[in-house]
Amino acid sequence: MSAVTRHRLLLLLPLAVFLILGGYFALGLTKDPSKLPSMLIDKPAPTFALPGLSEGEKGLSNADLTGKVQLVNVFASWCAPCRVEHPLLMRLAKEDGVTIHAINYKDKPEAAKAFLDQMGNPFTAIGADKDGRVAIDFGVYGVPETYVIDRQGRVRYRHVGPLMPFDVDETILPMIRELSK
Amino acid sequence: MIPEIGHYALVLALLLAVAQSVMPLVGAARRDVAWMETGRMAAFAQLAAITISFAALMQAHVVSDFSVLNVVNNSHSAKPMLYKVSGVWGNHEGSMLLWVFMLALFGAAVAGFGRNIPPTLKARVLGVQGLIGVGFLLFILVTSNPFARIYPAPIDGNDLNPLLQDPGLAFHPPFLYLGYVGFSVAFSFAVGALIEGRVDPAWGRWVRPWTLVAWASLTMGIAMGSWWAYYELGWGGWWFWDPVENASLMPWLAGTALLHSAIVVEKRDALKTWTILLAILTFSLSLLGTFLVRSGVLTSVHAFAVDPQRGVAVLGLLILATGGGLLLFALRAHVLKIGGLFSPVSREGALVLNNLLLSVSAAVVLIGTLMPLLLDAFGHKISVGAPYFNFITPFLTIPLVMVMALGPFMPWKRADLGGILSRLWGVALLTLVSVMLALWLAGVKPVMALVGIAMAGWAGFGAVWEVADRVKLFRVPLADSLSRARGLPLGAWGTAVAHGGMGIAIAGMVGTTFWLAEDVRVMKLGDKALIAGYEVTLDKVEDLRVANYQTEMGHFSVRRDGDLISTLTAERRWYPVAKMQTTEAAIHTTFYSDLYLVLGEENPGGGGWVVRLYHHPLVPWIWIGSLVMVLGGCLSLSDRRLRVGVPARRAAPVSPALQPAE
Numbered sequence: 001m002s003a004v005t006r007h008r009l010l011l012l013l014p015l016a017v018f019l020i021l022g023g024y025f026a027l028g029l030t031k032d033p034s035k036l037p038s039m040l041i042d043k044p045a046p047t048f049a050l051p052g053l054s055e056g057e058k059g060l061s062n063a064d065l066t067g068k069v070q071l072v073n074v075f076a077s078w079c080a081p082c083r084v085e086h087p088l089l090m091r092l093a094k095e096d097g098v099t100i101h102a103i104n105y106k107d108k109p110e111a112a113k114a115f116l117d118q119m120g121n122p123f124t125a126i127g128a129d130k131d132g133r134v135a136i137d138f139g140v141y142g143v144p145e146t147y148v149i150d151r152q153g154r155v156r157y158r159h160v161g162p163l164m165p166f167d168v169d170e171t172i173l174p175m176i177r178e179l180s181k
Numbered sequence: 182m183i184p185e186i187g188h189y190a191l192v193l194a195l196l197l198a199v200a201q202s203v204m205p206l207v208g209a210a211r212r213d214v215a216w217m218e219t220g221r222m223a224a225f226a227q228l229a230a231i232t233i234s235f236a237a238l239m240q241a242h243v244v245s246d247f248s249v250l251n252v253v254n255n256s257h258s259a260k261p262m263l264y265k266v267s268g269v270w271g272n273h274e275g276s277m278l279l280w281v282f283m284l285a286l287f288g289a290a291v292a293g294f295g296r297n298i299p300p301t302l303k304a305r306v307l308g309v310q311g312l313i314g315v316g317f318l319l320f321i322l323v324t325s326n327p328f329a330r331i332y333p334a335p336i337d338g339n340d341l342n343p344l345l346q347d348p349g350l351a352f353h354p355p356f357l358y359l360g361y362v363g364f365s366v367a368f369s370f371a372v373g374a375l376i377e378g379r380v381d382p383a384w385g386r387w388v389r390p391w392t393l394v395a396w397a398s399l400t401m402g403i404a405m406g407s408w409w410a411y412y413e414l415g416w417g418g419w420w421f422w423d424p425v426e427n428a429s430l431m432p433w434l435a436g437t438a439l440l441h442s443a444i445v446v447e448k449r450d451a452l453k454t455w456t457i458l459l460a461i462l463t464f465s466l467s468l469l470g471t472f473l474v475r476s477g478v479l480t481s482v483h484a485f486a487v488d489p490q491r492g493v494a495v496l497g498l499l500i501l502a503t504g505g506g507l508l509l510f511a512l513r514a515h516v517l518k519i520g521g522l523f524s525p526v527s528r529e530g531a532l533v534l535n536n537l538l539l540s541v542s543a544a545v546v547l548i549g550t551l552m553p554l555l556l557d558a559f560g561h562k563i564s565v566g567a568p569y570f571n572f573i574t575p576f577l578t579i580p581l582v583m584v585m586a587l588g589p590f591m592p593w594k595r596a597d598l599g600g601i602l603s604r605l606w607g608v609a610l611l612t613l614v615s616v617m618l619a620l621w622l623a624g625v626k627p628v629m630a631l632v633g634i635a636m637a638g639w640a641g642f643g644a645v646w647e648v649a650d651r652v653k654l655f656r657v658p659l660a661d662s663l664s665r666a667r668g669l670p671l672g673a674w675g676t677a678v679a680h681g682g683m684g685i686a687i688a689g690m691v692g693t694t695f696w697l698a699e700d701v702r703v704m705k706l707g708d709k710a711l712i713a714g715y716e717v718t719l720d721k722v723e724d725l726r727v728a729n730y731q732t733e734m735g736h737f738s739v740r741r742d743g744d745l746i747s748t749l750t751a752e753r754r755w756y757p758v759a760k761m762q763t764t765e766a767a768i769h770t771t772f773y774s775d776l777y778l779v780l781g782e783e784n785p786g787g788g789g790w791v792v793r794l795y796h797h798p799l800v801p802w803i804w805i806g807s808l809v810m811v812l813g814g815c816l817s818l819s820d821r822r823l824r825v826g827v828p829a830r831r832a833a834p835v836s837p838a839l840q841p842a843e
Contacts (some may be wrong), residue, residue, distance in 0.1 A: 011514045014458055015507040018465075022500050078567040080421045083414055087762045106568055117701050118415055118764070118781050118793055 044154050045072070045147075046137035050127025053109040060101055060127030066153035069179045070099040071146055071172070073123070074135060076107045077115035079143040085162035086119045092168065093122035098176060102126045105135050105143050148172065150179045184249050187237025188328040191278075194230035194285070195318040197223050201288070201311030205304035209376075217304035224292040224307055227314065228285040235269075235282045238327050242269045248334040251275060251327045257340040257758055259729040267351035268341045274327035276354060280471065281317045283355075283362040287391070288314065291366060298387055305373035306366070313365055316498045324491050340729060340758040349409040357402030357429055361467035363395025364436055368464035368506065371457045375509045378516040380457065385447030388460070390818055392443060396436045397814030403429050404807035415764035417777045417795050419693070419803060422570040427550040428470035431543050435463040438539035441532050449529055449593060450520035455536070457517070458510060465503035466543065524595040531588035531596075538581045545573055575629070582636045582687070585680055586643025590650070608646045612638035623696050623798075633691030641684025644677045675817025679810045686806025692774075692799025699796070701781075705789035713796035715769075715776050716740040720748075722780075722790060730754045732765075735780035735790060739769055751780040751792075774798045 049061035065072065073089060075082040092098040102123040104112045109128055116123075129135055138147070148157035157175055159167060201223035208216025241249045242265050245258045255272040256265060264271075270279040288310040295303050321327070370388040374380045406429065411419040420426060439459045445452040523529040549569050586608060590601045615638040616631050623630065649655075651673065652665040700712050704719040711717075721736040732754045739747045749767035756763070769776040774797060781791030 008511075008515050011454070012511040014462070015504070015511045018503055018507050022496070022504065076567075078418070078421060080410070080414065080423045080425075114699065114701060114793065117791055118779055120782050 041158070042154055042156065044152070045149060046134070048127070048134040048137060050103065050129055050134055053104065053112055053126055053128050058125050060103065060125045062153060064101060064125055065149050067151060068099055069151055069176050070101060070124075070149050071176075072101045072103065072138075072149055073147075074103045074105050074138070074140050074143055074145045075115075076105045076143045077111040078107065079105075081162035082144045083115075083119065085144055085164075086122075088163050088165060088168055089122040090120045092172075096173060098173075099124050103134060103138070104128045105140065106130065106132045146172070148175055148179070183237050183240050184246070184328040184330070187234045187241075188326070190230045190234040190237065191318065191322060191328075194227050194234065194281070195315065195322060197227040197230060198311050198314035198318055201227055202308050202315055203311075204308075205311070206308035209301040209304040209308070212301070214300065217300055220304050220307040220311070221292040223311065224285070224288040227311075228289040231278075231282050231285045235278055238275060238278060239266065239269050241328075242266065242275075245338065247336070247338055248330055248332070249327075250329045250331040253331055253335055253338045255341050256338040257729055258337055260341065260346070261728055263348065263351055264341055264346045267345075267354075270354050270358075271341050271345050274321070274325045276358070277317065277321050277325055278327055279355065280358055280362060281314060281321065283358050284310065284314055284317065284365060287362060287366050291369075291391075295387070302370075302373050302377055302384075305376050306369040309369035309372045310365065313369070313502065316501060320494050320498060324494050337758075340756065343730065343754065343756040343761045343763050346756075347409060347413055349405055349413070353402055353405040353409060355402075356398050356405060358471075360395050360397075360399025360402050360429075360436070361432060361471055363391060363398060364432060364439075364460075364464040364467045366391035367395070367439060367460040368502075371460035372506055372509060374457060374517075375513040378513060380446065380453040380517050382447050382450050385443045385445075385456070389440070389443045389447065392436065392440050392460075393814050393818045396433070396440055397811045397818070399429065399433050399436060400807055400814065401811050403433060404804055404811075408804050411800070412766055412768060413763070415766055415779050417693070417697070417766070417775070417797050417800070419690075419800070422549070422567045424550050427546050431546050431550075432463055432466040432470055434539050434543035434546065435459060435466050438536045438543070439463050441535050441539075445529055445532050446520075449523065451523065451529060452533070452536075453517045453520055454514050457514060459536070459540075461503065461506040461510060465499070465506070466547070468499055468502060521594075523593070526591070526598050527596045528588065528591040528593045531584050531591050534584050535581065535588065538577055538584070542577045542581075545577065546570070575632075578687075579632070579636060582640045582683075585683065586639050586647075589644075589647045589676055589680070604650070605643070605646065607649075608639060608642045611642040611646075614638075615642075627695050630691055630695035633695065634688065637684050637688035637691060639684070640687060641681050644681035644684060647680075648674070648677045670820055671816050672820035675813045675815075675820065677813070678816055679813025682806045682809030682811075682813055684806070685802050685809055686804075689799045689802030689804075689806055692802065693797045696798045697795065700794045702792060702794075703784045703789045704792045708789070710792065710794055712776070712794045713774075714741060715796070717776075717778065717794060719790070719792065729758060730756045733780065735767075735778075735792070737767060737778055739776060749776075749778055751778045753780050753782075770801055772801065775800050 045062050045065050047062050050059045051057075052059040071092070075086075089100055093100050100122050102125070104126055106129070112126075112128070127134070132140075138145075142160070144162055146159040146163055147155050150156050156179065157171070159172070163172070201220055204223065205217050205220025208214070208219065238251070240246075241252050242256055243262070245252060245256060245265070247253050251272065251274050255268050255275070260268070268275075270276045288307060291303070291306055291310065295306075298306070367388055370384065370391070374384055403426075406426065407419045410421065411417055439456065442452050442456040442459055446456050521529075586605070587601060590604065612635055616635050619631055619634045625631070648666070648669070651669060652662040654662045657665075698713050700710060702710055704710060706719055706721065709716055709718050716739070718738045718740070719735060720738055723734050723736075725732050725734060732752045735751045737749045737751065738745055739749060747769045749769055751767035752765035754763045754765060755761075764779055767778040767780075775795075777795040777797055779793040779795075781793060783790055
């Protein structure tokens with residue numbers, strides 16, 4: 001291959017990289033990420049046991065996920081959208097009486113505590129997932145994520161991204177009512 | 182009636198944009214002066230049409246016309262006037278209108294000011310600007326009409342997201358967009374040059390002022406956004422590595438690289454192919470940024486395809502602009518002549534290293550931001566967040582800062598690294614002194630903090646030293662130094678000021694990241710808390726109703742050594758219409774640190790309130806440094822060699838020996 005052809009092929013490189021990227025985007029667009037079905041839908045939640053935020057505090061394990069229809073919220077103090085959805089979680093816990101368990105994702109326990117002290121704590125129990133291992137089992141795509149779990153501890157619904165009042169009123173609450181019947 | 186005028190004006194703008202893209206491009210190909218001239222007129226007319234449209238939407242928001250859907254969704258009659266105005270661009274449709282408005286503004290500016298640009302190149306630049314305009318105007322008209330009506334009109338609106346109702350954020354989007362859109366001019370110049378098949382030093386000179394305007398605006402926009410996050414989100418974090426923030430950081434990194442490589446084109450007629458590529462990529466990242474931010478829901482990659490129709494349109498625009506630009510690059514870049522040669526150790530070499538590091542940084546941020554999306558296509562699920570970025574940042578920033586201080590001392594073509602390093606003894610000494618000072622004030626741990634302070638010192642003092650070196654401070658009489666300082670081109674001042682600003686900002690980032698002190702406690706009325714030498718007393722808590730929210734206000738008094746130095750008010754607000762709560766932190770700032778108080782919930786048990794107290798050392802320097810960087814950009818912009826279309830008025834500078842190499 002002559003130097004000239006090599007040079008010209010090199011000039012093609014940016015376009016090639018971009019086309020590959022564009023292909024991924026197109027693929028991504030065919031899926032609605034906010035409805036990304038969890039691979040776990042209608043299957044039992046993964047088996048896990050996480051420690052609490054500090055020594056001696058109650059953690060979270062899959063045993064806690066049975067017996068009651070509930071939400072599992074994956075959050076982190078460094079995640080801005082989590083702050084946005086937090087008041088809604090507070091409302092769900094306080095006004096609608098929903099049980100919410102939390103997985104604290106790749107976070108410093110002090111930072112997570114500070115976050116909850118400031119914004120309020122809607123969670124019945126929190127498991128600290130420091131290395132994100134359990135989140136991988138859940139198939140967490142990014143924080144925040146929220147799962148609806150039924151009485152048998154099966155994952156019934158997955159919401160990716162911050163909850164908005166619309167999601168809660170139109171989807172989450174009706175679903176919880178339906179499952180609680 | 183007025184919203185309809187706005188809508189029609191937008192349709193007219195689309196037609197004018199078509200004229201602006203077709204006529205000058207055809208005219209330039211045929212060397213037809215009249216056709217090329219049409220492009221200029223169309224650019225002015227397009228600006229006029231979009232101004233009318235923008236004003237119409239503004240009017241609907243200001244008078245709270247609830248028959249317009251956009252106003253219903255994003256406004257409320259009780260909202261303060263400032264936020265009625267900023268609400269115009271606080272939503273997807275309105276912000277897209279602002280986007281095309283700025284695009285037209287830049288197009289008209291090129292048409293008006295670019296008098297010394299050769300007619301064919303100018304016609305092509307305007308044509309490409311017109312093409313971008315066509316894409317975006319079509320996008321707005323087809324998928325995001327801001328003037329859609331609603332019948333019957335509701336009594337009142339749904340209010341703007343309360344987090345966005347803030348003076349700091351009101352003007353954050355316009356600056357950010359000025360930056361994003363400004364890079365479109367660099368893109369158009371790059372595409373124009375590829376069509377012409379010619380890039381010369383003059384091209385570098387024409388493209389630089391536009392890139393500078395865009396860069397300075399983007400710097401300002403990002404700084405405002407992070408300042409807002411700092412005081413509004415309620416714990417003093419100023420950067421979250423959120424996809425939306427990353428979206429603005431990527432074009433900033435690429436734009437900074439472009440700014441520097443354009444210098445090499447201008448001065449040395451080298452790095453031309455790379456600079457053209459960078460111009461295309463910078464604008465592509467701006468496009469990506471625009472859409473990561475403005476795709477419906479609030480904040481995350483997840484929002485990318487919330488509305489599939491918009492998602493597809495977005496992708497189409499991205500592919501047309503970036504793909505088209507890169508295709509042209511692949512086909513035409515080989516005709517650009519390879520320019521001046523240089524040794525690896527030289528001003529050019531330093532700028533190449535700068536470009537490499539900045540582009541790698543942009544790529545790292547891009548990968549971190551899009552990785553979840555990309556891997557998802559394979560069925561893998563991973564999450565990338567702050568930990569990834571925090572881990573990788575030092576590896577790129579440290580070498581970048583080292584080169585940043587060295588670069589300006591290097592002559593073009595070939596430099597003597599040993600000689601330059603030995604000239605920098607003063608910088609090394611001052612850096613060492615600041616590290617010792619940090620060691621004395623804050624102790625040896627964390628070690629990274631000392632490394633960070635060394636970087637800040639190296640960058641900051643390096644910039645000061647460079648000016649001192651140029652004006653021969655203390656080596657010639659002071660009066661001589663002063664006259665040399667006056668003779669120094671503004672571009673040289675701009676470089677030093679911007680680099681110094683970076684040093685200041687780094688010091689701020691290091692200070693608040695590593696030396697933050699915090700405390701949380703339940704405080705009853707009259708309780709005192711001690712933090713970083715301050716004594717904070719909770720004096721009073723009251724409930725108030727203001728405009729469109731209710732608020733709980735905590736009044737604090739702050740004492741130091743028994744003397745009252747400040748009284749502060751921290752708030753917790755509740756917006757009933759949007760059903761959202763926000764916190765307003767109370768901040769007492771000195772030049773070198775912030776005392777930051779947040780009022781939390783009322784303690785359900787024994788009374789009192791949860792209060793969080795923070796002490797952020799050096800944090801104001803982040804924004805002071807950013808402002809200094811913007812100032813540097815403005816200084817550089819006013820350098821007379823860049824003043825487009827203005828003939829040189831002054832005689833040659835005092836003596837040739839004073840005229841530096843750039």
